[in-house]
Amino acid sequence: MTVPGTADDILVALDPDQRRVAEQPLGPMCVLAGAGSGKTRAITHRIAFGVWSGAYPAHRVLAVTFTARAAGEMRTRLRGLGVPGAQARTFHAAALRQLQYFWPQAVGGAPPEVLGHKAPAVAEAAGRLRLRTDRTELRDLAAEIEWAKVNMLTPETYPAAARRESRQPAGYEPTAVARLMQTYEEVKGERHVIDFEDVLLLMVGILAEHPQIAAAIRDQYRHFVVDEYQDVNTVQQQLLDLWVGGRKDICVVGDPAQTIYSFTGASPRHLLGFAKAHPDADVVRLVRNYRSSPQVVQLANTVLAAAPGANPVRLQAAGEPGPDPRVTRYDDDVAEAAGIAAQIGKFVASGQEAAGIAILFRTNAQSEAIENALASAGLPYLVRGGERFFSRTEVRQAILLLRGAARSDDVSMPLGRVVRDVLSGAGWTPEPPSASGATRERWESLQALVHLADDLSAADPELRLPALVAELDRRIAEQHAPTVQGVTLASLHAAKGLEWDIVFLAGCSDGLLPISVAEGPDRIEEERRLLYVGLTRARREIRLSWAGARGQGGRATRRMSRFLLPAAGLLGMAREEGGPGRSRAAGKPKKRKVCRGCGGELATAAERKIGRCEACPPTYDEATFEALREWRLATAKEQEVPAYVVFTDATLTAIAEGTPSDTAELGRIAGVGPAKLERYGPDVLRILGSSAETR
Known part of the structure; x- marks a missing residue:
C-alpha cells in the first residue's frame, strides 16, 4: 500500500458509497455494510482522511472491534495510510489498558490479575455447592455466567431474566445458577482475580463513579469508530456511552444479517436504533459485494430473502462470475467427508492452493470425520479455533532461532536461504513430510514462516534478518499470523470475518442447520443468518452437502436444510430430487462394490466398509x-x-x-x-x- 501524498489521494480508490463514509470524518454516522462490501476499507480511509485533512490528530482516535485479528488488520491498514498513531483495539484490550492505568487512582494498590479461563474457578464454586458437573456442564455454566455478566445481571436479578428467556444451562434451575454465580464471585475474590467480563464491568463502574477519570479518557479519545456494531452487548454499549460522553463524533459499522452471537449477549438493536438515538446521523449503506462471485451472492441473497421482515442491505455482486453453486446428498457423514476430500484433492491437483479452501460446519463434532477423510487423502489441513499460530511450540522455537541468528546475519546470502537454513534446525525440510496429522501441521507452521520471509523479501529486496524478526515481533503483538498452507476446517461461528476461494459447507440438513436445539422463531432466524455468513465466506465457489444418516448403514432420516429450499432452482435441483447414494449435483450413481465372498453387490455402507455382505460368514477369528x-x-x-x-x-x-x-x-x-x-x-x-x- 502506497502512503498517500494528500487527503484527496485517500478518496481516489473508493466507490461512491465508501467515499461518502470516508469524506465525512466528523459527526455521527451509521454504516450498514453488507458482507464483502469493503467496510474495513471505508472506515480506515475515514480515519485517515480525518487525520490528513486536519479534522483531528491521529492519537485522538479510538477504533474498537471484537477480535485481535480484526484490530491488527485495522492497525496494519492505518499504518499503510500514513496514520500509525490511531488506536485500534478490541473492547477488552482497550478497557484492560485503562483499568490497569487508572486502578491505583480509583481503587488503590495493584490491579488484580485476569483469569485466562473460567472453568477452574467455576468448578471450585460448583464443588463448594456440592454440584456434580462434568466438563461439558462446566463449559455451559461458564458460558451462562458470561451471558449474565454482559447483560449486567447480578445473582439477585439473574433468576427473573433467565426465566423470561427460558434459560436452563446444563439442566440447572435459575436459582441454582444464581447461587453458583455468587459462589464463583467469592472464589475470585479470595484469589484476587477477575475475569474478562469484570474488565468491562469494572471500567463502567470506575467511569460512572470517578468523573475526573472519565474526563481524562474523553480528553484522550474524542473520535470513535466501532466495527461489527451488531455484536455489541449491553455492558459494551454502556462502556461506549461513557467513553463518548454525549459527544457526536462516533461512527458505527455493522450488518444485522450477520448477527450470530446472541448467545454471548450480542444484539443488533444498538445498530438498528442508532439513527433514532442520533437523529442527525448520516446513514450509509454499503451494498456492493467485492468478495464473492455473482453466483454466490445470488444464493446468499435468496437464502436471506426468505426470512420474515425487511433486510436493510441486499448485496449487489461486483465480482467476476464463477461456477454455479451445487448441493450433494450422501448416504452418511463418513461418505460426505470422503466425498468432500475427493473434490478437494481434485482442486489441489489442478493447482488450487489448499490455503484457499475451507470446510465449514455447524458443530465442532462434525470435524472428526472430515479430518479423518482429509488425512486419508493426504491433504494438509488446520483446524481454526485451535491453538493460535504464534503460541505453537514449533513457531516459538523457530522465532527464538531466528532471533539468535539475527545477531550475526550473513548478508552474503539471500534472506530466503538464510531463513531456510535457520529453520532447518527447528525441523523444517524442503519437502513436506509423508506423515499426516500433527507432524504435517508442524511442518506447515514452519513453511508459513518461510513463505512470509519470501514475500517480505520480494517486496523489499534489501530486507535482512533483523528486520524480519522485528516484523515477527510486531505480528506477535497484533496476532497477525501468516498464511498456513492447508485446508481450513472451521465452525460457522469461527469463520466469521474470513474468506476463501472455495468453500465447502458440510451438514446442510435440518437438525444441523438449523441446529436441533434452536427453539422459537428468533433462534431459527439466527441459524439462517449463520448459513448466510457461511455462504458469503466464498470468493469464487460454494459447494454444499448433507448426509441422509449419521452413521454408516444407518437409516436415512435426515432432510435437506429448510433454508436451502427457496434456492432449489439456483442449486440445479428439484426440491426432493435425488436419493441415497446419488449426487444431486451430478446425478451419477455410486461405483458398484461387491462382496469378496459371494461377489454380490454390497447394499449398505457397513457392508461396503468391511467388504462383505451380511449373508456371507465372517472371515475373522x-x-x-x-x-x-x-x-x-x-x-x-x-x-x-x-x-x-x-x-x-x-x-x-x-x-x-x-x-x-x-x-x-x-x-x-x-x-x-x-x-x-x-x-x-x-x-x-x-x-x-x-x-x-x-x-
Whole structure:
C-alpha cells in the first residue's frame, strides 16, 4: 500500500458509497455494510482522511472491534495510510489498558490479575455447592455466567431474566445458577482475580463513579469508530456511552444479517436504533459485494430473502462470475467427508492452493470425520479455533532461532536461504513430510514462516534478518499470523470475518442447520443468518452437502436444510430430487462394490466398509473379535462415552478381518483416522498380536 501524498489521494480508490463514509470524518454516522462490501476499507480511509485533512490528530482516535485479528488488520491498514498513531483495539484490550492505568487512582494498590479461563474457578464454586458437573456442564455454566455478566445481571436479578428467556444451562434451575454465580464471585475474590467480563464491568463502574477519570479518557479519545456494531452487548454499549460522553463524533459499522452471537449477549438493536438515538446521523449503506462471485451472492441473497421482515442491505455482486453453486446428498457423514476430500484433492491437483479452501460446519463434532477423510487423502489441513499460530511450540522455537541468528546475519546470502537454513534446525525440510496429522501441521507452521520471509523479501529486496524478526515481533503483538498452507476446517461461528476461494459447507440438513436445539422463531432466524455468513465466506465457489444418516448403514432420516429450499432452482435441483447414494449435483450413481465372498453387490455402507455382505460368514477369528469388543467396552466405560464413539461395529469387524500388523496398515482401515490411530492404535495392535500368538 502506497502512503498517500494528500487527503484527496485517500478518496481516489473508493466507490461512491465508501467515499461518502470516508469524506465525512466528523459527526455521527451509521454504516450498514453488507458482507464483502469493503467496510474495513471505508472506515480506515475515514480515519485517515480525518487525520490528513486536519479534522483531528491521529492519537485522538479510538477504533474498537471484537477480535485481535480484526484490530491488527485495522492497525496494519492505518499504518499503510500514513496514520500509525490511531488506536485500534478490541473492547477488552482497550478497557484492560485503562483499568490497569487508572486502578491505583480509583481503587488503590495493584490491579488484580485476569483469569485466562473460567472453568477452574467455576468448578471450585460448583464443588463448594456440592454440584456434580462434568466438563461439558462446566463449559455451559461458564458460558451462562458470561451471558449474565454482559447483560449486567447480578445473582439477585439473574433468576427473573433467565426465566423470561427460558434459560436452563446444563439442566440447572435459575436459582441454582444464581447461587453458583455468587459462589464463583467469592472464589475470585479470595484469589484476587477477575475475569474478562469484570474488565468491562469494572471500567463502567470506575467511569460512572470517578468523573475526573472519565474526563481524562474523553480528553484522550474524542473520535470513535466501532466495527461489527451488531455484536455489541449491553455492558459494551454502556462502556461506549461513557467513553463518548454525549459527544457526536462516533461512527458505527455493522450488518444485522450477520448477527450470530446472541448467545454471548450480542444484539443488533444498538445498530438498528442508532439513527433514532442520533437523529442527525448520516446513514450509509454499503451494498456492493467485492468478495464473492455473482453466483454466490445470488444464493446468499435468496437464502436471506426468505426470512420474515425487511433486510436493510441486499448485496449487489461486483465480482467476476464463477461456477454455479451445487448441493450433494450422501448416504452418511463418513461418505460426505470422503466425498468432500475427493473434490478437494481434485482442486489441489489442478493447482488450487489448499490455503484457499475451507470446510465449514455447524458443530465442532462434525470435524472428526472430515479430518479423518482429509488425512486419508493426504491433504494438509488446520483446524481454526485451535491453538493460535504464534503460541505453537514449533513457531516459538523457530522465532527464538531466528532471533539468535539475527545477531550475526550473513548478508552474503539471500534472506530466503538464510531463513531456510535457520529453520532447518527447528525441523523444517524442503519437502513436506509423508506423515499426516500433527507432524504435517508442524511442518506447515514452519513453511508459513518461510513463505512470509519470501514475500517480505520480494517486496523489499534489501530486507535482512533483523528486520524480519522485528516484523515477527510486531505480528506477535497484533496476532497477525501468516498464511498456513492447508485446508481450513472451521465452525460457522469461527469463520466469521474470513474468506476463501472455495468453500465447502458440510451438514446442510435440518437438525444441523438449523441446529436441533434452536427453539422459537428468533433462534431459527439466527441459524439462517449463520448459513448466510457461511455462504458469503466464498470468493469464487460454494459447494454444499448433507448426509441422509449419521452413521454408516444407518437409516436415512435426515432432510435437506429448510433454508436451502427457496434456492432449489439456483442449486440445479428439484426440491426432493435425488436419493441415497446419488449426487444431486451430478446425478451419477455410486461405483458398484461387491462382496469378496459371494461377489454380490454390497447394499449398505457397513457392508461396503468391511467388504462383505451380511449373508456371507465372517472371515475373522472369533476370539480376536471378542477380545477387541471387550477392550472397546472397557475403554468406552473409562472415557464415559458410548462404545461406537471408540469404534463402530463395522470398523471393529474390518480390523478383526484385516488383522493389520502395524500402524500403517491399521491407519488404512476406514474409520481409523489419525486421532484414533494415535489414541487406540497401540492397544489394538497389542490385542491383535496376542491373538496371533495364541492361534
